[in-house]
Amino acid sequence: MSFIHNQFDKSFLTTTVDYVFNWARESSLWPLTFGLACCAIEMITASTSRFDIARFGAEVFRPSPRQSDLMIVAGTVTLKMGPVLKRIYDQMPEPKWVISMGACSSVGGPFNTYAVLQGVDKIVPVDVYITGCPPRPENLFYGLMKLQDKIDRMTTIVRRPTEVRLEEEMLEQFKRKVMVAQTPHPA
Amino acid sequence: MLPDAFRDNSSAAALENWDPSAIVGGKRTFNETTLEIAPGKILAVCGYLKRDLQFARLSSITAVDWYPAEPRFEIVYHLHSLARSERLRLKCRLPEAAPEIDSVTGVWQGANWYEREVFDLFGVRFREHPDQRRIMMPDDWEGHPLRKDYPTHGFKYSYKDE
Ligand code: SF4
Numbered sequence: 116m117s118f119i120h121n122q123f124d125k126s127f128l129t130t131t132v133d134y135v136f137n138w139a140r141e142s143s144l145w146p147l148t149f150g151l152a153c154c155a156i157e158m159i160t161a162s163t164s165r166f167d168i169a170r171f172g173a174e175v176f177r178p179s180p181r182q183s184d185l186m187i188v189a190g191t192v193t194l195k196m197g198p199v200l201k202r203i204y205d206q207m208p209e210p211k212w213v214i215s216m217g218a219c220s221s222v223g224g225p226f227n228t229y230a231v232l233q234g235v236d237k238i239v240p241v242d243v244y245i246t247g248c249p250p251r252p253e254n255l256f257y258g259l260m261k262l263q264d265k266i267d268r269m270t271t272i273v274r275r276p277t278e279v280r281l282e283e284e285m286l287e288q289f290k291r292k293v294m295v296a297q298t299p300h301p302a
Numbered sequence: 303m304l305p306d307a308f309r310d311n312s313s314a315a316a317l318e319n320w321d322p323s324a325i326v327g328g329k330r331t332f333n334e335t336t337l338e339i340a341p342g343k344i345l346a347v348c349g350y351l352k353r354d355l356q357f358a359r360l361s362s363i364t365a366v367d368w369y370p371a372e373p374r375f376e377i378v379y380h381l382h383s384l385a386r387s388e389r390l391r392l393k394c395r396l397p398e399a400a401p402e403i404d405s406v407t408g409v410w411q412g413a414n415w416y417e418r419e420v421f422d423l424f425g426v427r428f429r430e431h432p433d434q435r436r437i438m439m440p441d442d443w444e445g446h447p448l449r450k451d452y453p454t455h456g457f458k459y460s461y462k463d464e
Binding site: 194195228229230 | 440453
């Protein structure tokens with residue numbers, strides 16, 4: 116054979132685009148700082164040296180949705196915060212993921228009241244739900260690793276439709292339901 | 303009329319001296335002075351207290367819903383005199399039907415958001431308030447959540463029809 120024979124073995128690695136992209140994405144998630152209540156304290160703790168979220172490549176908390184690809188919704192989402200959260204989610208560039216951290220953001224938690232959104236999945240698609248009130252940092256890491264597993268199975272070229280269907284008027288409908296039991300405006 | 307227990311309280315006595323009809327009652331518990339003021343006089347009384355008795359600081363304004371008692375709403379003002387290191391609590395009772403009282407934003411600018419909060423959560427209106435909007439609930443909200451007859455759950459969200 117020619118000179119070129121066996122030269123490639125040393126310098127090339129064959130792989131798939133999916134594998135490389137997914138590996139790059141899951142190994143460096145940039146979470147959005149979205150602490151809304153007590154769960155945020157555990158999220159902050161997760162980034163301290165004792166727990167060190169940097170071990171999982173997700174330590175760069177960004178204050179801007181433009182620079183982040185993971186939204187950790189940590190805390191109670193009120194009806195007033197709902198539209199804000201939706202807008203910030205919309206501002207994040209694709210690809211993006213959402214972790215719902217804690218009982219409040221998953222299902223409303225202890226606050227089955229007039230003011231609290233009963234689950235953030237009513238307005239944005241959620242990839243991983245984390246139980247607990249609040250979840251410990253280890254719990255958050257477990258959720259993060261679950262999300263990394265999920266990203267591992269993503270396909271880049273062939274776009275599969277996301278399984279969560281979103282209706283734009285969901286929040287409006289929810290608010291209307293809330294209004295039903297309310298006292299009339301005294302004005 | 304000023305209750306006799308307040309005769310030795312210089313602020314209360316001075317206020318009584320200035321306008322005998324302003325004070326309709328009072329209470330003294332835990333060494334704290336509470337004066338009940340006729341609702342129509344609150345603006346004048348607050349102006350006097352700030353100007354002449356040096357109550358420069360308004361700590362807070364809040365409200366109590368005494369449902370089903372009548373008069374139903376009680377507006378509570380906490381005043382603080384930095385110069386004399388003295389605190390004073392004023393209360394006004396308002397009826398259930400169209401509760402309304404003069405805004406004290408003209409006296410203390412800081413009253414603005416407190417009054418908006420009371421308006422938002424209790425539905426008490428403040429006359430002459432510069433910016434009478436909701437502050438906590440969404441702008442299109444209906445009802446006033448801290449009223450006693452407002453259901454805590456507010457709703458029964460049914461997960462069945464999802
Ligand atoms: S789930 Fe518990 S700890 Fe987390 S925000 Fe709600 S109440 Fe706070």
